[in-house]
Amino acid sequence: MKAMVLCAGFGTRLGALTRETPKPMLLLAGRPVLDYVLRHLARHGFDDIVVNLHFRPEMIRDYCGDGSRFGVKLTYSYEAEPLGTAGAVRAVADHFRGGPFLVQYGDVLTAHDLGALRAAHAARGALATILTHRRAGSNSVVVVGADERVERFLERPTEEERRGVDSDRVFSGVLLAEPDVLDLIPLTGPRDFPRDVFPAVVGAGRLYAHPLNGYRCAIDSPERLAAAEAAVRDGLVG
Template sequence: MQAVIIAGGKGTRLRPLTYGCPKPMLPLLDRPFLEWMIERCRTAGITDILLNVHYQAQQVQSYFEDGDRFGVKIRYIEESTPLDTAGAIKLAEPYFTGESLLVFNADILTDLDLQAVIKFHRDRGAAATLTLTRVSDLTPFGLVELGDDSQVLAFREKPTPEQAVVFMEKGIDTINAGTYVLEPRIFDSYVVGEPLSFERVVFPGVLEQGYKMMGFIWDGYWLDLGTPEKYCQAHQDILEGRMPYDLAATATSPAPGVWVARTATVDPAARLIAPCYVGDRAAVGTDAHIPANTVVGANSIVNRPISAGIYSQGSILI
């Protein structure tokens, strides 16, 4: 199986954080989010990765190179102009081996069991499997309607509040969760180099062509990182244990819920209140007070009480 990660977007909803950094390279507890995604692929046994890039592509390429130091093989699919979500996949077609494709949007934080969704797809002989999640407020999202056998029946536009009530009563409450298992043949009829949307063209086309499309519902953790508020929430959810994340891979814990990167220095007199995180090469001084739910980013210097929040790399609070 091959993985395809769609990571070329500008991240406009995350501005100003993405003015100088591509969205998938924003740090999640000091590791680029994209590094976490690649590690997930490797852990699931998928080491052939096609990585779509566009906005500030050089940052991504210079960091990951050919993927060797991450235990994978990475090949880059660079868009000269944005081709929408599925257009980027079609551009990668020369690298397809004929195996199934595990496709990710590079802005979704989830504990989705990748092996489970791959098995589900294979066992049902699907041409496409969409992972879905349930939400309490349907109005911001397009909906995916399933039959009793988990086969996708239809796609619904974003509902009005009144329509949302009706859909909820009918049990139509699942949305696209941004991870797919796809057979390469579903792209055969499309033209390379032209914009192509999964939601508006490819997925409806799968149904129209009579291919089998399944929906895999995941009731675990799921978060779209597309706004600064959600980006902050992701860190808090990790610190509070709602989202599994291997903090021990990059940090030690001198006290329960307090995580300090191995290259950071913390004065014994400093007060660190769990849960919190101190990043790479950060220095926390004698007079520092780090409250709960705080992330001190890499290269920061802190020597006074601070308010809870995320502190960017290189900040100095004296």
């Protein structure tokens, strides 16, 4: 199956750690974050993977090569200016026209069973299925019905928008989508899935959530980088 790993961000919240190094190339127990991500995808049958690049692209290309060391075929998509999470996929849309595909943020380390995600997505006839976990006060709020259909998706809501919304489910940075989603991505400018695509899928009644099982960490601070390294050493992810 096909997947895209988003690696074009700057990782500014990590400060000096990402001044000269792309965030997905930060080391965990001697291996880059991206190494773990690609191997996890390969274990779950995602063997045709696109990686988008912007900052210090040569570091990722030199380390990952053609993907054979991970058991996958890698294709690179260079962005002269970052296109956002959805704009990045839009730039290589033709690659994903043949069937469902996965998108994963490049700083998300997880041991989630992606086979279970695929099965749930297919069983519901979803247009897109997002991995979710529980965390109060996050950047996103996902309101889910009894059948895991997403009823509301709030991206970076204000305190007023949060008022009266009773949900601690949040987007985990992994989604599985059908090719029709590609036609919902606006054609110009940087675009993001949470802000520019998910509302339309919610409106169509075809955005579903899938609860996280196992380990997950978004490596967006020095503290989380240290926590992820501890998780690797403890065998929670590998």
